[in-house]
Amino acid sequence: MFLTYLRIGATGFGGPMALIGMLQEQFVERKKAISSAEFAEGVAIGQILPGPIAIDAAVYVGYRLRGWLGAIAGAVGLILPPFLIMLVLTPLYFEFGKVPQAQGFFAGLRPAVVAVIAAASWRLGKRGLKDKSGYLIAATVMALSLIFGNAQELAQYLPAIEPVAARARDLGSIALIVLAGGLGLLLPVGQPAKPPPEGEAPAKGGAA
Amino acid sequence: MELLQLALACLRVGTFVFGGGPALVPLLRDPVVFRYGWLTGDEFADAVALGQMTPGPLLVTATFVGWKVGTESGGVGAGLLYATVATVCIFLPSFFMTLAASHQLGRLKGNPRVQRFLRGVEAGIVGLVAAAAVQMGQDAIGGWPQGALCAAALIVLIRTKLEAGLVVIASGLVGLALTLAGVMGSAGP
Numbered sequence: 001m002f003l004t005y006l007r008i009g010a011t012g013f014g015g016p017m018a019l020i021g022m023l024q025e026q027f028v029e030r031k032k033a034i035s036s037a038e039f040a041e042g043v044a045i046g047q048i049l050p051g052p053i054a055i056d057a058a059v060y061v062g063y064r065l066r067g068w069l070g071a072i073a074g075a076v077g078l079i080l081p082p083f084l085i086m087l088v089l090t091p092l093y094f095e096f097g098k099v100p101q102a103q104g105f106f107a108g109l110r111p112a113v114v115a116v117i118a119a120a121s122w123r124l125g126k127r128g129l130k131d132k133s134g135y136l137i138a139a140t141v142m143a144l145s146l147i148f149g150n151a152q153e154l155a156q157y158l159p160a161i162e163p164v165a166a167r168a169r170d171l172g173s174i175a176l177i178v179l180a181g182g183l184g185l186l187l188p189v190g191q192p193a194k195p196p197p198e199g200e201a202p203a204k205g206g207a208a
Numbered sequence: 209m210e211l212l213q214l215a216l217a218c219l220r221v222g223t224f225v226f227g228g229g230p231a232l233v234p235l236l237r238d239p240v241v242f243r244y245g246w247l248t249g250d251e252f253a254d255a256v257a258l259g260q261m262t263p264g265p266l267l268v269t270a271t272f273v274g275w276k277v278g279t280e281s282g283g284v285g286a287g288l289l290y291a292t293v294a295t296v297c298i299f300l301p302s303f304f305m306t307l308a309a310s311h312q313l314g315r316l317k318g319n320p321r322v323q324r325f326l327r328g329v330e331a332g333i334v335g336l337v338a339a340a341a342v343q344m345g346q347d348a349i350g351g352w353p354q355g356a357l358c359a360a361a362l363i364v365l366i367r368t369k370l371e372a373g374l375v376v377i378a379s380g381l382v383g384l385a386l387t388l389a390g391v392m393g394s395a396g397p
Contacts, residue, residue, distance in 0.1 A: 007262065009264055010263060011253050011263060012263040012264045013371055013373065014371055015229075015372070016228050016229070016265070017354045019264065020283075028230055031214035037376060040340035041249065043214065044317070045306055045309050045310065045366040046220055046306070047224075048308055048309070048316060048317070048326060049305045049306060050222065050223060050224055050225045050226045050301065050302055051222060051228075051267075051299065051301065051303075051305070051306070052228050052229060052264075052265035052266075052267060052302070052396075054227050054264075054265065055265060055299065055302060055303075055306075055390040056302055056305075056306045057300075059303055059306045059307065060306055061308055063306075063307055063310055064310070069305075070313020071303070071307055075303050078264060079264065079265075079268070079295065079299060080212055081263060081264065082262040082263050082265070082268045083271055083291075083295050085262045085263070086258065086268045086269075086271035086272060086275075087260070087275065087288070087291060088272060089258050089261075089262070089272075089307045090255075090258065090271065090272045090276070090291070091279075091287075092276065093254065093258065093272075094276070094279075096274075097254070101384060101387075103386075104383055104386070104387025104388065104392070105381065105383055105384040106250070106254050106257075106270055106380065106382040106383070106384010107354070107383050107387065107392065108357055108379050108380045108381070108382050108384060108386065108387070108392070109248065109253075109254070109257050109345075109376055109377070109379055109380035110253045110254070110354070110374055111342065111345075111346075111349055111354040111355070111357040111361065112257075112346065112357060112358065112361040112376045112377060112378075112380070113253050113254075113256050113257045113260070113347050113356035113376060114253075114344050114345040114348050114358050114377030115357075115358050115359075115361035115362040115365055115375070115379075116256075116260060116361070116365060116372045116375070116376060117230065117233055117256075117319075117337060117341040117344065118338070118341035118345075118362055119362055119365035119366055119372075120337055121334055121337040121338040121341060122231070122366060123232065124227060124330075124333060124334045124337060124355055125334040125338075126326075127330075128209065128330040128331055128333070128334055129331055129334060130226075133329075133331075135326070135331075136333070137331040137332050138331045138332065138334040138335035138338070139334065139335060140332075141331075141332040141333075141334075141335035141336050141339070142334075142335030142336070142338050142339045143335075143339075144339070145234065145335065145336055145339035145343075146339050146342060146343065149339065149343050152318035152333060156340075158286055160215070172230075172234075172238055172334055172356070172381075173224070173234040173235045173237075173382070174224050174235065174238070175222060176332060176335075177226065177231075177235075177329055177332055177333070179222050179332070179337055180328045180329050180331060180332020180333070180335075180336075181325040181326070181329045181332070182325075182328065183303055183328045184324045184325050184326070184327045184328015184329065184331070184332075185254075185321060185324050185325055185328065187328070191385040197377060201218075
């Protein structure tokens with residue numbers, strides 16, 4: 001089982017959904033070790049909880065099949081291959097990153113990283129923003145994050161915020177995630193504007 | 209001391225990285241670039257790129273951070289130790305939460321307050337990740353060639369199903385060609 005996880009971890013390009021597809025193929029379809037309903041539950045857990053969906057699902061499947069050892073096999077098996085690859089790439093980066101050719105390569109690579117992040121936001125938005133409250137929360141968090149990120153520049157014009165400027169940038173993202181959750185409790189996010197007809201469940205946000 | 213700071217920072221990030229990989233970028237950037245200054249902004253962008261090129265989750269970007277902090281404080285041995293600690297700590301919270309939730313999922317999903325909190329978080333992450341893209345764009349895009357690369361990559365990523373790691377590598381190769389041709393200056397801070 002650990003070897004199966006290792007193989008998936010080593011070949012798991014293509015984002016979380018590709019990894020989940022491989023897990024499903026191995027454990028549900030080929031080995032028939034776990035039912036597809038149980039597997040779906042593992043994926044649902046992954047979507048609700050923080051952390052990569054595929055790791056959560058792998059841990060869940062491992063736990064269901066073999067208890068604690070299975071859970072550890074799932075996590076370690078999936079993480080070990082990328083971890084080792086990173087351990088090879090990182091020293092290479094610090095060894096050769098200052099070579100002029102490498103500088104050119106990385107100067108061209110960074111704009112694409114920005115694009116990857118922007119595209120991720122776009123994809124998350126298509127899935128997660130369904131109504132005005134959702135857009136309001138996203139816009140508020142984005143504006144505050146940009147303000148926090150430039151707080152020290154702003155402090156030059158507004159000396160009053162100087163003492164909190166550095167702190168705001170340090171903890172900004174976690175505070176904003178908690179704020180977004182709090183706003184979710186206050187605003188009707190993901191709720192239909194009018195009560196739905198009897199027997200029709202409102203669209204579930206997390207289960208896309 | 210730094211090892212403890214690194215471990216705590218990674219545990220915090222791992223606890224709040226809702227919605228999978230992308231939220232890692234703003235969350236990890238806070239401690240790593242701003243609070244402790246372990247990585248420069250450019251190095252952080254490169255670390256995310258390497259995380260993108262490896263299979264599996266983007267969270268292995270933490271390995272890069274651990275290696276750099278460790279090797280600077282005590283050579284290769286410390287680099288391995290710090291990289292391992294950073295990686296374990298960033299995955300640990302979701303590992304335990306998954307195990308805890310595998311008994312409680314029904315209750316979690318049924319609770320309307322949890323639902324609404326999570327919907328709020330889901331919407332907030334969109335804004336947070338968008339802001340991270342804007343801020344990292346301010347550093348990474350120093351001229352029209354970089355701007356064009358970013359726009360082209362964005363179109364490819366949204367319109368096609370091409371692997372993000374491949375797009376990143378392709379963009380790096382174009383950047384290398386442009387630099388050799390003298391069109392694009394090497395990245396200035």
